[in-house]
Amino acid sequence: MDHDLIVVADWSAAAQPTPAKPSKDAIWVCADRRGAQEVRYFRTRHAAWGWIDALLDEGLRTLLGFDFAFGWPAGFAERLTGRAEALAVWDHLAARIEDAPDNSNDRFAVAAALNARFPGTGPFWGAPRPLEGLPQRDLRDGHGLPERRLVEAHAPSATPVWQLAYAGAVGSQALMGTAALARLRARRAVTVWPQETGFAVPDARVTVAEIYPSLFPPAPHAIRDAGQVMATAAALRAAPDTWFTEPRQVASEAVAREEGWILGVLPPSSCLALPAGRDWTPVAEVLADLRAGAAPATGSETVGLLDAAGRVLAGPVAARRANPPHPNSAVDGWGFAHATLAPGPIPVQPGRAAAGRPFEGAVAPGRALRILTGAALPEGVDTVALQEDATEAEGHLVLRGVPKRGANTRPAGEDVAAGDAVLPGGAVLRPQDLALAAAAGHGALEVRERLRVGVLSTGDEVTPPGADHGTADANRPMLLAMLAAWGLAPVDLGHVPDDPDALAAALTGGLPAILTTGGASDGDEDHLSRLMRARGTVRTWRVALKPGRPLMLADWGGTRVFGLPGNPVAAFTCAAWFARPALRAMAGAGWAEPRPLHVPAAFAKRRKPGRTELLRARLDARGRAEVFASEGSGRTSGLSWARGLVHLPPEGGDVGPGDLVDYVPFAELGL
Structure with a gap:
């Protein structure tokens, strides 16, 4: 790239200065002047900006790269600002994020405020401490935004921008960094690629671009972060200008404005690790096709809570009663009406209140009643004193100190109020969900019937487990156990030889889905693939996956067929990666892909x-x-x-x- 100066920054969102001794996970900046490199470590963003500003003062034609996302997944910018433009979000953040010279900042509070602009929970998550509106863990639901940008489908190991904390998080850097870049644009003439240029070669004196140092092996340096910015600067120096333009093969100008792109992430080249002369379906396309066709395929039934573990809720569940149903005591102690106490010893009223054995009648004003943990508060009691803070003698109670009104009590509905939504439809019921359902007044729940899924092994060479000849049928017991672990109803269809009529008969049983192993490639004895092409409907064949290229997804009448490879490792990975999310959706539990x-x-x-x-x-x-x-x-x-x-x-x-x-x-x- 024909730039006099290339500056590459590995950024940080730290809330305090990083160690005085140069260290990893901090700010490193490399300045490359026509191949002559200088790399520096900075403890604060304020100090790093000082050096970068000084470099820009030199007036050279400069490419300035930062390793944080310049945009967010589709829909975020427009719903937040009314404009489908990442730069509108930059300005929004610049007006709200405070970033002090000592690195202290309010990014988590700002993220919580952003979440409040969207329905459900999220999209941002990852707070190091409890903060209203920002989940500490990934408990997001219903915010309505995609998880990733388009470029992240083409970049190895790219992490979604919604995660703000914990290992691998990049979202905080994006919030802090884009706010700072917005302020840079306010004081200097800089052009942002591709948000302002589209996928064209920029001709500005200073161009700012998103980079991803993990694309390149690090240069030799004691600290990997330093080696990465050095290697990235060298790669950009040697790169052709087509790096700016090639993304338009897979991305639109609208993507450029809203989501942005990583400079150096290019469409797949023609030098592929796949046999030539055939069409191979990318994994992402297979998953998208499965998701589009995976509708619930089961009815519902009512089961008692003792039989509901692992079942899928047929619909949302609301509380039938409050939990707790009555105001109650949180401790063992003494209950009284706070406003009625007179100075001095308190007369003790005969009797007591215990959990499940409420006190009959009312506690007289100015008197105290023995009360135990979980007991409903009798009439005339609004406060409970800890038993260790009180002494009883001769029918009177002496308190070490009068607690504040309402102390050591729990109001009715403190956990759940009657009518509150407690469990969403499609939830796979866990032990803790059953506890909540019981506490909310339910003894039975309406759940989906278990999805029946068949498992069929094929091939003349396959022999039953335990046989002393042939190829042991390792796939069938493995797949049946996998289906059971997923809460489905496995159906053992046994084994058929390499006989198309026997295979067709085994498939024709009216099951919603069947997993087969073997016969899905294009060899002389691959009867499944020929049978499906002749009498079924092939949806996908030959997937760009290792292991698992001979994977066939097909429909046989009303049955979804997952034609898995015959080798056990490939059968396992294809079942876990493709069949599980589709079968889960067919079972009514919704689509869910694994989170790495x-x-x-x-x-x-x-x-x-x-x-x-x-x-x-x-x-x-x-x-x-x-x-x-x-x-x-x-x-x-x-x-x-x-x-x-x-x-x-x-x-x-x-x-x-x-x-x-x-x-x-x-x-x-x-x-």
């Missing part, structure tokens, strides 16, 4: 672009993702060894030790 953790890699891997990869993995003692020694899809031992999957996106790019990767624990896959 962003962890350092403990492995190295060279990759070409073109297909998604799912590697068997687990976390080591240092929290890094290590992968199984072999990628062979017949190595079933790797499934037992693993505790999750590393998800590598189709854009390719080499992975080295320490690089952040997406790790999906099996728990996120319902296993």
